[in-house]
Amino acid sequence: MDLNQIKQQFISRLSEIKDEKSLIDLEIEFLGRKGKLTEILRSLFSLDLVEKKRLGLAANELKEWVNNELKTKNHEIRMQKWGRIAETEKLDINDPKFKIENLKLKIDSGHIHPISNMIFKIERIFEEMGYEVVDSNEIETDYYNFTAVGTPPDHPARDDHDTFYIKDLGDLYKKNLLLRTQTTAMQVRYMQKNKPPIKIIIPGKVYRRDDDATHSPMFHQFECLVVGENITLGELKRAISDAMKKLLGENTNIRFRNSYFPFVEPGLEVDVTCSICGGKGCNVCKNTGWVELLGAGMVHPDVLRAGGIDSEKYSGFAFGAGIERLIMMKHSIPSLKLLYENDIRFLNQF
Numbered sequence: 001m002d003l004n005q006i007k008q009q010f011i012s013r014l015s016e017i018k019d020e021k022s023l024i025d026l027e028i029e030f031l032g033r034k035g036k037l038t039e040i041l042r043s044l045f046s047l048d049l050v051e052k053k054r055l056g057l058a059a060n061e062l063k064e065w066v067n068n069e070l071k072t073k074n075h076e077i078r079m080q081k082w083g084r085i086a087e088t089e090k091l092d093i094n095d096p097k098f099k100i101e102n103l104k105l106k107i108d109s110g111h112i113h114p115i116s117n118m119i120f121k122i123e124r125i126f127e128e129m130g131y132e133v134v135d136s137n138e139i140e141t142d143y144y145n146f147t148a149v150g151t152p153p154d155h156p157a158r159d160d161h162d163t164f165y166i167k168d169l170g171d172l173y174k175k176n177l178l179l180r181t182q183t184t185a186m187q188v189r190y191m192q193k194n195k196p197p198i199k200i201i202i203p204g205k206v207y208r209r210d211d212d213a214t215h216s217p218m219f220h221q222f223e224c225l226v227v228g229e230n231i232t233l234g235e236l237k238r239a240i241s242d243a244m245k246k247l248l249g250e251n252t253n254i255r256f257r258n259s260y261f262p263f264v265e266p267g268l269e270v271d272v273t274c275s276i277c278g279g280k281g282c283n284v285c286k287n288t289g290w291v292e293l294l295g296a297g298m299v300h301p302d303v304l305r306a307g308g309i310d311s312e313k314y315s316g317f318a319f320g321a322g323i324e325r326l327i328m329m330k331h332s333i334p335s336l337k338l339l340y341e342n343d344i345r346f347l348n349q350f
Contacts, residue, residue: 003055003062006036010066020077024335025283027070033292037063045156067210114350115220115339118327119203122222125246126201129239131224134200136186138207139166142176148188148306150262162209164217179207183223183320184263187299190225191307196314197228203323216340220323225299227309227316233266233298236317240270240296248272248330253279255290264297264318275332284334291329294321 010030017023030037040059044052112120123133145163146152164179183202190200203222210217224239237256245252252272259269272293274285281287296319301311324336331350333339338346 003040003058006030006040007062007065009036010069014069014073017073017077020074020081020337021283021335023070023074023077024337028286030066031063031070037066042156111350113347114327114331115323117350118323118330119220119222121247122323122326123201123203125243126224129243131199131201134186134190134202136180136183136189136202136204138180138205139177140180140185142178144189145178145180145182145185149184149303150300155262164207164209181208182206183221184318186223187225187263187303187318188307191227191304191309196309196316198316199226199228200224216324216336219336221320222323223318223320225316225318227299227304227314229314231298231315231317233317236268236296236298236319239317240294240319244270244272244293247326248275256296259295259297261295261297263300263303265300267295267297268319270294270296270319272329275329276334284328291325293325293329294319296320 010026013026013029017026027035029035032038037059041056041063044056044059047055127133146155163181166177166179183204183206186202190202191198201222201224204220205218206221207218226235226239241254244254255271257269257271259267261267269292271290273279274282274289274291276282276284277289279289281289285291297317299316299318304311304314304316324339327333327339328336
């Protein structure tokens with residue numbers, strides 16, 4: 001399928017969208033990890049230099065256009081939604097029949113937001129498993145965020161990261177500062193200052209230039225890193241299985257699939273049974289019964305060497321996940337956008 005066909009198909013599908021859920025499905029269909037436009041971008045590495053430059057420029061322009069169209073449509077849907085709410089929930093305080101006591105207002109004390117609560121739970125679980133919680137930089141250099149973890153400037157994996165670069169800082173700009181796109185950025189920094197054995201968890205905010213139906217420009221991740229002698233893939237799988245069952249419940253089914261991430265070798269993707277449908281199949285899991293939850297793998301020898309660690313003597317594993325996605329699975333929430341809308345009726349359920 002060429003770019004023009006993808007554009008026309010997107011225009012046709014967009015015209016049919018009436019609600020936020022359908023818009024989320026459309027975004028995933030075209031810009032998701034396995035979306036139609038994403039697949040085009042990932043196929044560029046097999047082309048010659050001239051064709052790669054031509055098609056890459058056109059594909060990125062189309063991606064930006066699709067993002068803008070999704071953002072516009074999302075704004076339209078939200079305005080219609082709030083318009084309906086304004087009509088059905090409005091109060092006329094000038095009405096002679098209006099009495100404040102009839103509202104039966106109840107004043108509740110505040111409580112921890114579900115995102116903060118999930119971070120605390122994750123930290124507690126991993127501390128019980130012997131991990132150290134490590135704070136990390138939200139403002140990072142290009143080197144630690146990308147190059148040191150196997151993603152040099154010409155690497156195709158950078159296409160998946162819409163990065164906020166920090167400009168107009170005088171001499172500081174020469175350091176190529178950015179808002180980190182992944183908590184993986186802390187791996188090499190930590191290894192440079194600490195020698196094995198290493199067993200840490202790095203929770204925190206990450207940033208990407210997404211502000212549409214399915215993404216937020218800021219979200220949360222956690223990253224686990226273990227380095228030592230004779231660390232094996234079996235230990236990685238056991239650590240993930242133990243942690244996810246403690247977090248999501250003992251009946252959680254887990255499967256591992258081969259995948260690719262530039263900072264691990266081999267790489268794995270970890271799926272869990274969909275909590276929305278109980279594994280029967282729904283829109284959230286794309287009718288597969290499974291939801292991709294974590295990325296994982298054995299730490300790449302180049303990453304160990306960048307951290308000043310002897311890759312012949314030591315090995316390690318790393319895995320991480322989006323915290324909002326974990327909340328969705330634990331509490332059967334169909335859209336992560338609900339976590340950021342500040343609707344008290346929703347938040348009071350937690």
